[in-house]
Amino acid sequence: MQLGNTLGIPLLIFAAVLNTTLMPEFRLGNGAPDLVFMLVVSWALLADVRQGLFWAVVGGVLQDMLSVAPLGASALGLVLVAYGADATFGDVHRRNLIIPPLVAAVGTVLYHISLLIVLELDGIDIALGQALFYVTLPTVIYNSVLIVPIFRLLGVVHLWLQPRRVRLE
Template sequence: MQSLIIFIIIIVNFILQSTILQNLSILGVIPNTTLIIVVSIALLKGKRTGSIVGLGAGLLQDIIFSPTIGANAFVYFFIGYLIGLSEQKVYKESLFIPFIFTLITTLAYHGVYYVLMYFLGVNIRFHFFLRDTILIETLYNSILILPIYKWFSNIFTVPSIKFGRR
């Protein structure tokens, strides 16, 4: 059942990111909701699910939007895997953790994506890209993850009551 929910989230995110979110830009920058979803699911579900979600969402994004197939899938896969490694080691109820992880992974995503595009022969003027896009998107993603992560934690966290001896 959770696999179906994750699949629907990826598809709805893809539709929203390519339509409605284009109109919600701040200084010409739209949030990278795919990255937010990968970070959230990796934190909540672990490295296996996080990497699979990153790979699937990245491939979908590559097929439709990217000049090369596989660059986004590669980056999102490793972000999902690396964030998922910390699933058991972090306090999931804190909103500070996803905020910091999103801040770091947005910068890492753009850095790795730039290097991949450079080696694939796609010319991106990094200085202007950093100044005009990356810094604004980093703040935008880091703020936007707070309600999304809270919503996902309500969906994917099963409440448990522990009965035991004192």
């Protein structure tokens, strides 16, 4: 197991617990910051696709274990977003301030739509328009703004985890 994955598990556990306990206190409308989503997207942009997908599966399962969503619903959405981000942009430099908010905005919408589809297939009736306006839109705003410091912080961690090249002279 790679060191980034080993570090990701406790970080994602902590983020999932914060998403369940503390983040609802910061609701704007019915949307709140999604720490697991921002960590997964940030790591998917910084690391290789395997690590990004690992973080997506682990983070999604942890979120579902702490929510009423069917197990795997969040993981499915996070995997789609992480893979899409990596396929579209590849590895992004840790100082980039444009791509992470863009991916957070588009990814939040795709993630929420995938969750709504899974919930609808599970028999939970949801008003799509209201969910997108009152939950997704505020969450897009939060995630697009807050991903910048999270991305920068994880960029430093990613740099620290990378093996250094040593040159003998």
